[in-house]
Amino acid sequence: MGSGEKVFVYEDLVKHKDRNDCWLLISGKVYNVTQFLEDHPGGDEVLLAASGKDATDDFEDVGHSDDAREQMQKYYIGEVDATTIPARRTYKAQTSTAATQQDEPGFLFKIIQFLVPLLILGFAFGLQFLGKKEKTET
Numbered sequence: 001m002g003s004g005e006k007v008f009v010y011e012d013l014v015k016h017k018d019r020n021d022c023w024l025l026i027s028g029k030v031y032n033v034t035q036f037l038e039d040h041p042g043g044d045e046v047l048l049a050a051s052g053k054d055a056t057d058d059f060e061d062v063g064h065s066d067d068a069r070e071q072m073q074k075y076y077i078g079e080v081d082a083t084t085i086p087a088r089r090t091y092k093a094q095t096s097t098a099a100t101q102q103d104e105p106g107f108l109f110k111i112i113q114f115l116v117p118l119l120i121l122g123f124a125f126g127l128q129f130l131g132k133k134e135k136t137e138t
Ligand code: HEM
Pocket: 024, 031, 033, 040, 041, 042, 043, 046, 047, 050, 055, 058, 059, 062, 063, 064, 065, 066, 067, 068, 069, 071, 072, 075
């Protein structure tokens, strides 16, 4: 606050992730929470664990109050150049491909289920036919 806008690079965060010097990156903004570690209602450990990386998800997952968002302004020290932040990994469920892959053995299984009784029947008729033929021949 008031000390001017500073633009950091993502790699800078790694240098500020211990108890004596702890920065947080939340929604592209950098907060120096070193003095806040002891006072954080959620404890210092969670803040230390959230430092050195993008802590946006960790912060939002807790559902911080407006009061907490107000408080964090005190610790704001600058922004991180967005181009240096690694792209967030999104895990897309491979529904379409997984479904087709699963469908194939299912389909094959149904065909086999249908064919096996037919083969047994065919075999039984075949044996009967052979039996009759043998009787007529003798
Ligand atoms: C500058 C950043 C932060 C500030 C100013 C802050 C402030 C606060 C405040 C005031 C509370 C009390 C509840 C509320 O008002 O919402 C709180 C709770 C909490 N915070 Fe943070 N917080 C910050 C960052 C984080 C981060 C990065 C995490 C990582 C997970 C975190 C985890 C928690 C947890 C787990 C609680 C719940 C404590 C409980 O209810 O037992 N906070 N925080």
